[in-house]
Amino acid sequence: LTLEMIQDIWTHRKRDKMSSSKEYRDFILEQLSGLGGVTTRAMMGEYPLYSCGKIIGGIYGDRLLVKPVNAALALMLKARRELPAPKAKKKK
Numbered sequence: 543l544t545l546e547m548i549q550d551i552w553t554h555r556k557r558d559k560m561s562s563s564k565e566y567r568d569f570i571l572e573q574l575s576g577l578g579g580v581t582t583r584a585m586m587g588e589y590p591l592y593s594c595g596k597i598i599g600g601i602y603g604d605r606l607l608v609k610p611v612n613a614a615l616a617l618m619l620k621a622r623r624e625l626p627a628p629k630a631k632k633k634k
Contacts, residue, residue: 561587566604588626602626 567582567589574580574591582589582601589601599608607626608614 562589562601562604567601570601570606600626 570591571580571582577593579593580598581592583592588603590597591599591601597609599606601607603626605624607624608618608621610623
C-alpha cells in the first residue's frame with residue numbers, strides 16, 4: 543500500500559454518511575488486493591477488515607480506517623486519526 547494509493551482512497555471517500563456502500567467496500571478491497579488475504583464481512587452496515595483472521599481496520603461511513611497499532615502509526619505519521627462512529631469512545 544503506497545502513499546499514492548492511500549491518497550486515492552481518501553479522495554474517493556464520501557463524507558457525512560453513516561453506513562458504507564458495497565461499491566466503496568469493493569473499491570477498497572481492490573486497492574488492497576496486492577497485500578493478499580485481506581477479507582471483510584458486513585457488520586451492522588460497516589465492514590471490518592481482517593488479515594490472517596485479525597482485525598486490521600475497517601470501512602466505516604465510506605472511510606478506510608486503519609487500526610492504530612505501532613507499525614501502522616510509524617508508516618502514517620501525518621495521517622489524521624478518526625473514530626469509526628461519532629459517539630465511539632477513545633481508548634484510555
